[in-house]
Amino acid sequence: MHDLVIRNATVFDGLGGDPIQADVAVDSGRIAGIGSIEGQANHTVDADGLSLAPGIVDLHTHYDAQITWDKTLSPSPSLGVTSAVIGNCGFGIVPCPPPVRDLILRNLSVVEGMDLDSLRNGVDWNFENFADYMSALRRIGPYMNVAVLAGHSVIRTAVMGEDASRREQATEEELQAMCSMVDEAMSHGAVGFAGSYSLNHSGYGGVPMPSTISNWTEFDHLVSAMGDHQHGIVQLASGTSPVADLAALSAKHGRAIFQSTGMAMFNEQEPDRALGIFDACATANADGHPVYVQIPCQPLSFDFTMANAYPFYSHDAFAEIKACNHEELTAVFRDPAFRERFRASLNDPRPGMIFQGNWNRVTVAIPALEANEALANQTIETLARSQGR
Structure with missing residues (x-):
């Protein structure tokens, strides 16, 4: 007798084939058969008229904070996601010594477009280290299966504080402390280590996210700190880093x-x-050094206002105005010199x-003023x- 049989479903197997009408048997949490399932089951579901498919594994999410107050991880489960990886790009919330907790949240609010008040009011800080x-x-x-990556930027912040976004070179003592945190995370279930060298990743007030200013030697040391653990991958918002460098890191x-x-x-400029x-x-994979591209299967989209024009932040014209308030930005955007710098x-x-x-x-998308509804x-x-411009 099977633990569970789902009968009469339209089954999509996730391999790209045409759907089939079938039963699915489950024993001890694993699929035991697909087809015409005979006999009884401890539990039977009639799925006639419904579709049945493998749960989606979302490899790139940022639920690190939300999970502390929302175990449903909304909206992912309602979209068919049953497993999620958090901590991508190194933007997690642990380790989190009390003096840097608000700094972690401030940076997270900008780099991932989250509401800062919600983060401050929502995160339940009943932890300090990865364990x-x-x-x-x-x-x-949590409703979904969750895997957690240890994060370069949050670890750097835990060790260096505000200096994490200001100082490229960590001291030897700081580097050792960071390595110890990576080792601890791997010992307590981290599925890998994540970082970022993307020029698009800015934090609160326009500061660079900590890992983006660190040198490659630091990142190499932290990957090395994953040590003898037999599990663990590296996820990296690699910016302009060539695949050859990543393949060398994989090989090492x-x-x-x-x-x-x-x-x-x-993109049209470089097709x-x-x-x-x-x-x-x-080529790297064929050489035995696995490097995989992790990007969405559709174009990136951003909702933004000119008060927080995140997609433009990597342009030189915005370098000095990321921390400006509303009144200051209004004056800057009206300045012909700024417009020329942006055009250049x-x-x-x-x-x-x-x-x-x-x-x-x-x-x-949504005009702020009624006069601009058209x-x-x-x-x-x-x-x-x-307008002839």
């Missing part, structure tokens, strides 16, 4: 590397660049920038042409 965090997650009992430490980079996504990255990864940067975009001057892709759903390019 305590994992214990807290087990007590919470025997770790699979998952790189998240806008450079592996198609062949993304394919070149995939080809380089294929758009005319010579650096590899890896989120926004490369594609004004035909920027759409007015602008809704129009692109900036369309509006500029209609």
Whole structure:
């Protein structure tokens, strides 16, 4: 007798084949059969008219804070996600010595577009180190399976405080402390180590996210600190780092590397660049040094206002104004000199920038003023042409 049989479902097996009408048997939490299942079961579900598919594994999420107050991890389960990896890009919330907790949240609020008041009011700080965090997650009992990556930026912040976003070179003592935290995380269930060298990753007040200013030697040491643990991958928002460097890191430490980079996504300015990255990864894999591209299967989209124009932050014109308040920004945006600097940067975009001057892709979603309601759903390019600009 099976533990569970789901009968008469339209089954999608996740391998790309056509759906089939079938029963699915489950024993001890594992699929025991697909097809016409005979006999009784301890529990039977009639799925006639319904679809049955494997749960989606979301490899790139940032539920690190939300999970402490929302065990449903909304909205992912309602979208078919049954497993999620958190801590991507190194932007977690642990380790978290009390003096740097608000700093961690401030940076997280900007780099991942989260409401700072919600973070401050929502996070239940009943942990300080990685072991305590994992214990807290087990007590919470999230709806989904959750895997946690140890994070470079949060570890750097825990050790260096405000200096983590100011000082490129860590002291030997600071580096050793960071390595110890990576080792501790791996010992208590981390599935790997994550970091970022993306020029698009800015924190609160426009400061760089800590890992993005660290040197490659520091990252190499921290990957090395994963040590003799027989598990663990490396996830990296790799920025402009070439695949050859990632393959060398994989070869040196025997770790699979998952790189998240806008450079592996198609853009009109460099239409062949993304394919070149995939080809380089294929070569590395063939050589036994696994490097995989981790990007969405659809274009990136951002909701933003000019008060927090995150997609533009990697452009030089925005470097000095990221921390400006509303009144200051209003004056800056009206300044012809600023506009010229922004145009100059758009005319010579650096590899890896989120926004490369594609004004035909920027759409007015919700006008803030009633007088501008007619602008809704129009692109900036369309509006500029209609105004002769």
